Amino acid sequence: MDKTQLxxxxxxxxxxxxxxxTLSDNKDVMISNRLYKLQRDTKFVGNLDELLDKIEEGDYVNEFINSFTTNKTHFFREEFHFEDLKNRVIPEFLAKNGSSSPFKLYCSASSTxxxxxxxxxTIKEAQEELNQTINAKIIATDIDTNVLQYAANGVYRYAKSSKEFPSWIKPPKYFKKRVVENFGNQEILIKVKDELKNMITFQKMNLNDASYPFDANQFDVxxxxxxxxxxSAADQNAILKKLFKYLKIGGTLYIGHSENPHDLINYVQKAGQNTFVKLKEI
Ligand SMILES: C[S@@+](CC[C@H](N)C(=O)[O-])C[C@H]1O[C@@H](n2cnc3c(N)ncnc32)[C@H](O)[C@@H]1O
Structure with a gap:
């Protein structure tokens, strides 16, 4: 192995x-780029090998993690999950529990x-459509401290975001618009209104931790x-099994388009594309 490979x-x-x-073997260019950016960001005087030694000793850990996470996301990504939440999950929850029971949701990799x-x-829209109050609380976690800060701030570029909203969402209801000058160009920023922000608690959490800071069967979604x-496949399975403990029986788990439920498959009922309802404990 040469020095770079090591x-x-x-x-x-x-x-x-x-x-x-787990970074796959074809990620050499990405690793090099992110390492040099990390060196610049930390202003570390010394070579990359010494920087990694420092991280191993406990310095610059957040900076290292933040450099190597991939945070790609957008509003209403895989829109059908939000439609399922509005049209199936929420009406069923309200029919069973009424308006005053807390409706608890967890977003486990919330990125920006x-x-x-x-x-x-989606919850606000369901509330209006059904003309019923929903006492919703969302916990959103990520391991990356930069994206958590960005999320809590709640300011987004409109050009990027505007294409992302489904027809049943009218952005002015939920965002304040602001035009700013950016190097001579006008840019439209949208800021999340407090009524949405107040529904969400952002906190740092590592999905790789042995257990999570929640109660068993805490979440409806x-x-x-x-x-x-x-x-890795083994770690995906382990994370899903941990998460499953915190989901109520009858609660819904949404996973991404190229992800699968692994061992949970025997304990859930499929309710849609990558949408699973918990039937029993593992
Ligand atoms: C590609 S984004 C997905 C964001 C969003 N869930 C979506 O579907 O659009 C992946 C996120 O997972 C976070 N992440 C990666 N490893 C993590 C871990 N061990 N614990 C918690 N979050 C992690 C990253 O920081 C990143 O923000």
């Missing part, structure tokens, strides 16, 4: 130990916030989408 192996081992993320804000908008793909 360095990349060190990155992969460190990243796996800290996050559970578009996913939990889409959940919140869990979104775990487009994050399992970064883990």
């Amino acid at each position: 360095l990349h192996e060190k990155v992969k081992k460190l990243l796996y130990n800290l996050t559970g993320i 916030g578009e996913e939990p804000y889409s959940m919140a908008m 869990i979104f775990c989408r487009n994050v399992l793909i970064y883990f």
Whole structure:
């Protein structure tokens, strides 16, 4: 192995130990780019090998993790999940529990916030359609501290976001618009209104932890989408089994378009595309 390969192996081992993320063998360019960016961001004086030693010792850990996560997301990604939430899950919940019971949702890899804000908008729309109050609380977690801060801030570029809203969402209901000058160009920013923000608690959490800071059977709905793909099959299965403990029987789990439920398949009923209702405990 040459020096670069040894360095990349060190990155992969460190990243796996800290996050559970498995980088495949064809990621050399990506690893090099992100390592140099990390060096710039940390202003570390020393070579990359020494920087990795420091991270191993516990310095720059957040910076390292934040550099190697992939945060791609957008509002209403895989829109059919939000339609299922509005048209099946919420009416069934209200019929069974009434308006005053808390409706608890968990977004387990919330990235820059578009996913939990889409959940919140969906709940607001359902509330209006059904003319019933929904006492909803959303917990949104991610391992990346930069994206958590971005999400809590709740400001997005409109050009990117505007294409992302389904026809049943009118963005002015949920965002304040602001035009800013950016190097001579006008840019439209949209800021999430407080009524959505107040429905969500953002917190840092590592899905690779042995257990999660929730109560058994706490959630009516869990979104775990487009994050399992970064883990090995065995680790995906382990994460899903952990998450499953926190989902109520009758609760709904949504996973991403290229993800599968592994061992949970014997304990769930399929309710739609990558949509599973919990039937019994494992
Ligand atoms: C591609 S984004 C998916 C965002 C969103 N769920 C969606 O479907 O649009 C993956 C997110 O998973 C987060 N992530 C990666 N490893 C994690 C871990 N071990 N624990 C918690 N979050 C993790 C990343 O920081 C990133 O924000």
